[in-house]
Amino acid sequence: xxxxxxxxxxxxxxxxxxxxxxxxxxxxxxxxxxxxxxxxxxxxxxxxxxxxxxxxxxxxxxxxxxxxxxxxxxxxxxxxxxxxxxxxxxxxxxxxxxxxxxxxxxxxxxxxxxxxxxxxxxxxxxxxxxxxxxxxxxxxxxxxxxxxxxxxxxxxxxxxxxxxxxxxxxxxxxxxxxxxxxxxxxxxxxxxxxxxxxxxxxxxxxxxxxxxxxxxxxxxxxxxxxxxxxxxxxxxxxxxxxxxxxxxxxxxxxxxxxxxxxxxxxxxxxxxxxxxxxxxxxxxxxxxxxxxxxxxxxxxxxxxxxxxxxxxxxxxxxxxxxxxxxxxxxxxxxxxxx
Numbered sequence: 477x478x479x480x481x482x483x484x485x486x487x488x489x490x491x492x493x494x495x496x497x498x499x500x501x502x503x504x505x506x507x508x509x510x511x512x513x514x515x516x517x518x519x520x521x522x523x524x525x526x527x528x529x530x531x532x533x534x535x536x537x538x539x540x541x542x543x544x545x546x547x548x549x550x551x552x553x554x555x556x557x558x559x560x561x562x563x564x565x566x567x568x569x570x571x572x573x574x575x576x577x578x579x580x581x582x583x584x585x586x587x588x589x590x591x592x593x594x595x596x597x598x599x600x601x602x603x604x605x606x607x608x609x610x611x612x613x614x615x616x617x618x619x620x621x622x623x624x625x626x627x628x629x630x631x632x633x634x635x636x637x638x639x640x641x642x643x644x645x646x647x648x649x650x651x652x653x654x655x656x657x658x659x660x661x662x663x664x665x666x667x668x669x670x671x672x673x674x675x676x677x678x679x680x681x682x683x684x685x686x687x688x689x690x691x692x693x694x695x696x697x698x699x700x701x702x703x704x705x706x707x708x709x710x711x712x713x714x715x716x717x718x719x720x721x722x723x724x725x726x727x728x729x730x731x732x733x734x735x736x737x738x739x740x741x742x743x744x745x746x747x748x749x750x751x752x753x754x755x756x757x758x759x760x761x762x763x764x765x766x767x768x769x770x771x772x773x774x775x776x777x778x779x780x781x782x783x784x785x786x787x788x789x790x791x792x793x794x795x796x797x798x799x800x801x802x803x804x805x806x807x808x809x810x811x812x813x814x
Contacts, residue, residue, distance in 0.1 A: 494667050495571070496698045497536040497559065502568035503722075504529040504554055528554040530722035532570070536700060538665075541692045541712035544702045547809050551722045552702045556670050559700075560590055573666060586615070589664035593671055596655050598643035604654045605639045608661060617662050632687055649680025656684070660691070669701040673708050685712055706802040720809065733804050739773040740799035740807075743781075748790035755784065770799065776786035 505527045529551045536542050546552050557563040558570060561577030570577055575584050598607045612622045612626065625810065630636055633653045646654060650651065659667065672688070673681045678781060689712060691697045703709050709716060710730050712760065718726040742760070745752055749765045756776040757769040771781060778796075785794055 484681055494537045495535055496540075496573060497700070497788075498569075498571040499555075499558075500531050500533050500569045502529055502558065502565045502570055503527060504551075504558060504563060505566045509673065517534060529558065529565075529719075529723050532722075532724045534717055534724060534727060535570075536698065537562075538698055539692070539696045540715060541713045542701070543716040544719070545699055545709060545716055545805065546719040546725075547708065547742035550586075550719045552719060553670060553709070555719070556590075556668050556700075556702065559668060560585075560588070586662065587665045588670075589659040589662075589667035591655055591659050591667065592670045594671065594674065596651060597658060598646075598651065599727075600644050601642065601800050603640045603642055604646070604658075606613045606656075607643065608639075608658055611658060611661055613661050621663060622661060625661045625663060629660055632690065633657050633683065646660070647680075649655070649683075650678050652676060652680065653685065656687070664697065666698045666700075668697065671703055672704060673703060681708070688712060705776050706805050707800065709714060710801045717810070718805070726808070730801055733801065733808065734798070736808065740770065740804060742768060742770050742799050743794060743796040744768050745791055746793040748766065748789075748792065750790045752785070752788040752791060754781075758779075 506618065507524050508524045532551075532555070544555065546615055554563065558565055559572055559577060561581035564578050572584050573587050577584060578714050596609075598604060598608070607628065611617070614618075630639065633656065635653065635657055638650050638654060640649075643651065643654070656672070658706060673684055676684060680810075685708060688699060688701070692699050701709065701711075701712060714729065716728070716730055717724060717731070726736075745767045747765050747767065751759070751762055751767050754769060755772075757771040760768040760770055774783070785791060
């Protein structure tokens with residue numbers, strides 16, 4: 477497994493009572509039944525064991541904002557379900573908030589918030605506020621805590637206009653904000669988010685990201701989030717865990733990912749119309765005198781790159797930027813598959 481220790485966020489010497497999540501050599505296997513193709517095999521099935529999580533270990537301490545990433549089928553959702561007690565591990569041990577998800581699920585849920593981007597707890601045919609009031613009663617949330625949190629989420633998530641709207645009439649972005657608000661009414665210390673920005677437009681995504689960063693920074697809420705949008709993850713989290721084929725493949729910061737793949741950099745060159753020929757650079761795209769290239773600055777130092785650009789004819793402007801983190805991670809996925 478790749479591990480980047482430069483950020484001091486995955487230290488082994490963290491105090492035990494500071495550990496919010498502990499997974500030690502956790503595996504989860506499922507039995508799947510497969511039917512062979514062909515009419516003659518309609519009644520014949522074969523049993524197959526599938527390992528969704530394979531000997532995974534990590535620690536998350538109080539106040540961290542951690543991204544949990546991986547391709548489809550890598551084991552992300554299975555891990556989330558293991559942490560909430562929805563599934564039990566085949567092997568290994570799990571501790572959440574100092575308790576066992578298997579034995580202490582109710583006690584954990586009183587201090588935990590969970591949000592899946594494709595699900596909702598809102599009552600579909602009732603105003604949003606009635607779902608909030610229902611949670612207050614069922615969860616036995618003290619009146620003072622409920623009112624304080626309701627005021628907070630109403631202000632920070634711009635809920636004033638939708639509190640009295642029927643859930644079925646909400647847009648996706650409004651529904652996600654309402655679900656997030658409902659999740660926070662009992663003041664969870666840890667929240668697990670599975671694709672919280674899924675399907676959101678630019679404005680709704682920005683509101684979601686800003687709010688999550690704020691409650692992490694100001695309230696110290698520990699957050700673990702999965703998403704396929706790597707740019708969102710890089711903006712939100714300071715640490716990323718990457719799971720591939722059920723195994724933890726990377727634990728560290730985002731900068732460490734770039735170091736693994738080399739210092740990938742993209743730059744755009746504006747010319748008088750002529751495409752420059754630049755040794756050590758890969759041409760990506762170009763039209764109307766604007767050309768995009770990619771290079772690895774760990775192999776081609778920026779000083780050398782600038783010298784080559786200065787000698788090229790017809791160049792009017794150059795813009796250099798880092799390669800998108802999604803591209804970096806895609807290259808890692810491809811390398812791990814090979």
